[in-house]
Amino acid sequence: xxxxxxxxxxxxxxxxxxxxxxxxxxxxxxxxxxxxxxxxxxxxxxxxxxxxxxxxxxxxxxxxxxxxxxxxxxxxxxxxxxxxxxxxxxxxxxxxxxxxxxxxxxxxxxxxxxxxxxxxxxxxxxxxxxxxxxxxxxxxxxxxxxxxxxxxxxxxxxxxxxxxxxxxxxxxxxxxxxxxxxxxxxxxxxxxxxxxxxxxxxxxxxxxxxxxxxxxxxxxxxxxxxxxxxxxxxxxxxxxxxxxxxxxxxxxxxxxxxxxxxxxxxxxxxxxxxxxxxxxxxxxxxxxxxxxxxxxxxxxxxxxxxxxxxxxxxxxxxxxxxxxxxxxxxxxxxxxxxxxxxxxxxxxxxxxxxxxxxxx
Amino acid sequence: xxxxxxxxxxxxxxxxxxxxxxxxxxxxxxxxxxxxxxxxxxxxxxxxxxxxxxxxxxxxxxxxxxxxxxxxxxxxxxxxxxxxxxxxxxxxxxxxxxxxxxxxxxxxxxxxxxxxxxxxxxxxxxxxxxxxxxxxxxxxxxxxxxxxxxxxxxxxxxxxxxxxxxxxxxxxxxxxxxxxxxxxxxxxxxxxxxxxxxxxxxxxxxxxxxxxxxxxxxxxxxxxxxxxxxxxxxxxxxxxxxxxx
Numbered sequence: 001x002x003x004x005x006x007x008x009x010x011x012x013x014x015x016x017x018x019x020x021x022x023x024x025x026x027x028x029x030x031x032x033x034x035x036x037x038x039x040x041x042x043x044x045x046x047x048x049x050x051x052x053x054x055x056x057x058x059x060x061x062x063x064x065x066x067x068x069x070x071x072x073x074x075x076x077x078x079x080x081x082x083x084x085x086x087x088x089x090x091x092x093x094x095x096x097x098x099x100x101x102x103x104x105x106x107x108x109x110x111x112x113x114x115x116x117x118x119x120x121x122x123x124x125x126x127x128x129x130x131x132x133x134x135x136x137x138x139x140x141x142x143x144x145x146x147x148x149x150x151x152x153x154x155x156x157x158x159x160x161x162x163x164x165x166x167x168x169x170x171x172x173x174x175x176x177x178x179x180x181x182x183x184x185x186x187x188x189x190x191x192x193x194x195x196x197x198x199x200x201x202x203x204x205x206x207x208x209x210x211x212x213x214x215x216x217x218x219x220x221x222x223x224x225x226x227x228x229x230x231x232x233x234x235x236x237x238x239x240x241x242x243x244x245x246x247x248x249x250x251x252x253x254x255x256x257x258x259x260x261x262x263x264x265x266x267x268x269x270x271x272x273x274x275x276x277x278x279x280x281x282x283x284x285x286x287x288x289x290x291x292x293x294x295x296x297x298x299x300x301x302x303x304x305x306x307x308x309x310x311x312x313x314x315x316x317x318x319x320x321x322x323x324x325x326x327x328x329x330x331x332x333x334x335x336x337x338x339x340x341x342x343x344x345x346x347x348x349x350x351x352x353x354x355x356x357x358x359x360x
Numbered sequence: 361x362x363x364x365x366x367x368x369x370x371x372x373x374x375x376x377x378x379x380x381x382x383x384x385x386x387x388x389x390x391x392x393x394x395x396x397x398x399x400x401x402x403x404x405x406x407x408x409x410x411x412x413x414x415x416x417x418x419x420x421x422x423x424x425x426x427x428x429x430x431x432x433x434x435x436x437x438x439x440x441x442x443x444x445x446x447x448x449x450x451x452x453x454x455x456x457x458x459x460x461x462x463x464x465x466x467x468x469x470x471x472x473x474x475x476x477x478x479x480x481x482x483x484x485x486x487x488x489x490x491x492x493x494x495x496x497x498x499x500x501x502x503x504x505x506x507x508x509x510x511x512x513x514x515x516x517x518x519x520x521x522x523x524x525x526x527x528x529x530x531x532x533x534x535x536x537x538x539x540x541x542x543x544x545x546x547x548x549x550x551x552x553x554x555x556x557x558x559x560x561x562x563x564x565x566x567x568x569x570x571x572x573x574x575x576x577x578x579x580x581x582x583x584x585x586x587x588x589x590x591x592x593x594x595x596x597x598x599x600x601x602x603x604x605x
Contacts, residue, residue, distance in 0.1 A: 006463030017451040194445030201411045201441040202464045203433060
């Protein structure tokens, strides 16, 4: 055990002496979480809305005031019917509410012919904004119109904040970055330096050398996990009502899996650059595309969807969303947990087999 | 004198390629043994077998009293190893490197510190013990690497081209260290491409195409081939090599 401790100390010193790397490893998760939480957001805010009404009756004024009091909208004033096209084209407004002549009576339910009270005219050049604006406006206005046909409730993330969704994705990415990429580079660096040869001639078991390398990165990952969870909870307000033990356990398994990937990559190559490329292309890219981190897996073409089943991050992100956002109990993520555990055991077994093969 | 390395009919086959072809030799305790050969001659493969990193296809042998076929882990405890490619971890201090290697060989902290102080003081380097290796000149690093490889008092120390890229003065100093270690009873098994260094060995072997073509003291080889220097001996033998890497 004494020998092992010497190795862990050596690996920790390598990391601690490399201040730039440690700043990147600790800093990137924080920056990413804050960026996705605050700056990069698919949420639509500050939608400029104008109104077009032949008569500014009490009901119209009431509807307009509801809209303008919602923080999502900025009311840009009334426009004439022939100005609608102009305000949308110039970008003065993203949406225009056109009120019917008999809007008062339609709202009151005393109209001679039932029909639409409000028409929404939207700038569709940014479909995301248009879709959100139309949904928000309908929701806001439906409170006015008595005969609203749709009653929508959004559960778990009622404000539909994208930050909630990103936090598990960021964790899924960070652990691959820190564990798989950094560990593989660190092992391959020893091969490149020639120090691996010196270590192999010593009485230390090869597996101990590798295990000693993993411990500091495991510790770093735990720091990452804590910082991201704390930021998510206290800065972004992610509810985290689910099982905290479950979050930690499933993250632990995913970290072990990432370390296994790192070892596997290091057995494939003797060059740091290649290790970096493999980690980047073969591990990071699928996480971005196929794990549901950025794009919902349901949006993928049918032929590509099976790929998501073999991307471990997909299961991790799914489970974390359930635990962090939906507030489910630990028992509800057993499927994801089982799949991840099986993948982890598989990866580590293959990595160890390849590692032992390479030694001879 | 007792043989510390003894090898009989050692062969290593990689598919159809015979990297080491039926070699036999003995190295005595306290001897400086030069293991020469052109690139691709099979030196590295032979050293890997002797160090317990690779298993011979056939043959027998022992290093420091341990069987090379069955006791590779015991061999590792009794040998030191140093190569040109890697000397010490640059982002660790001299003392941290010594603590790491001492620790790997199961030495206690106190023992490591005591030996490190004695060895570094002899080199007049004790006051630099907290310097990062990165900041130390290359020649010094090689000398320190030898000190580190010798820290756990191994019975045999394997030096794989230890003086590559080192200036002549440092090389002389380095060989002074080798001689002192040998005088203290450590066997030194060294490979080199510098024939002036080969002349400093007690005995040398010259490998060509996986076989040992010559093995004797430098003086005896020079007189046997009727030439003036070890360099000429080497060229006479290596000229006939088929393999070239």
